[in-house]
Amino acid sequence: MSTPTLVAVAHGSRDPRALPAVTALLEEVRALRPGLPVRLGHVELNEPLLTDTLDTLPTGGEAVLVPLLFGRGHHVKHDLPRAARAAAPRVRARVAAPLGPHPLLAEALHDRLTEAGWRPGPRTHRTAGVVLAAAGSRDPESTAGTRRLAALLSERLGGVPVLAAYASAASPTVPEAVRELTACGRTRIAVASCFTAPGLFATRSAAAAPWIAAAPLGPHPALARLVLHRYDQALAATEARTGEARTAGARPVRPPARTPAPAAAQLPHPHAYAASDAPHPHAYAAV
Known part of the structure; x- marks a missing residue:
């Protein structure tokens, strides 16, 4: 094939x-x-x-x-x-x-931030924040996925806060997310670009960055x-x-029919348990 x-x-x-x-x-x-x-x-x-x-x-x-x-x-x-x-x-x-969301995507976003000037360190950890800019959707499953990706990127950045934001159809917007991080005391705010290629949304999101803005992911x-x-x-x-x-459609294999044993042979001998692996009839009383 x-x-x-x-x-x-x-x-x-x-x-x-x-x-x-x-x-x-x-x-x-x-x-x-x-x-x-x-x-x-x-x-x-x-x-x-x-x-x-x-x-x-x-x-x-x-x-x-x-x-x-x-x-x-x-x-x-x-x-x-x-x-x-x-x-x-x-x-x-x-x-x-x-x-998305996926750790490989967080890896690419991290690298693009590094290319834009992100540098890890105590000062960055104390003062920096990241807005993860995505296209946006009215579908709650899509926005939930973006928030999970933001958590993956935060972990990749050593715990720096990352807030998901959207260029359309959902909130917060990128400027709103920037203001929210600023209100939390973050003075250096970067924008991570969760876009495959340059375009209107990526350009608009980058323009809202107070500090650095990462490039779209492109051929990472x-x-x-x-x-x-x-x-x-x-x-x-x-x-x-x-x-x-295929398994569901297959016919079950029936075991061959057995000739029933005589009625007397179906009952164990009164002392049969002593010589076998089966439990004694009164064994459970002591458990």
Whole structure:
């Protein structure tokens, strides 16, 4: 059987820097796993669109849609499954989990902060705070995932407070989170950019940083590893479901019928327990 195609699904942006950043990320993915077919599709704004990418896959092929998105919002729960259903039965497509939250994502965010000027130390630990800027969603599962990622990043930073914030659709906003950390006595506040590529939300979030602002994640090696991890997870889950279905559909093997023993032989000899491993009839009285 041919290897399922990894279709990375980006949101899309009018920012001309977005497509090169996503393309560079997929080059990292290809370098980590040579021979794996990797394609790109966008939800909107950029070409190729996801539907067009799926239309170009060979008939009878398989694909795993890996969202380059960080939470289980509307795109992951509705748009991608709809595209997968529309491609069937010509292409068998399944949808992988979004990239966040995951320790590899916290690793990439930490590195981008370091590149922007973050330096660990006693002073930083006492005075600094981080706003984790994400796109935002009305789906509570998505915002809960962002808060879990903020906790992972805080742990990675040695306990420095990290507050999740959103560029749209949810609260707090990035400026609101900055004010909240300031009210808690944090005087040096950085913004970590939980975006795959440059765009309107990433630019707006960075502009609200009172201190340093990290770049979008782009072609970070940890992000490339995470893309492959989500791809592998989706394949493993499908194989597990297939195995369960086969097990459930198999006929149970019936043991051969036995000829019943004579009635007298079915009862143990009164003294049989003494010579066997079975407990004596009165043994439980002493327990």
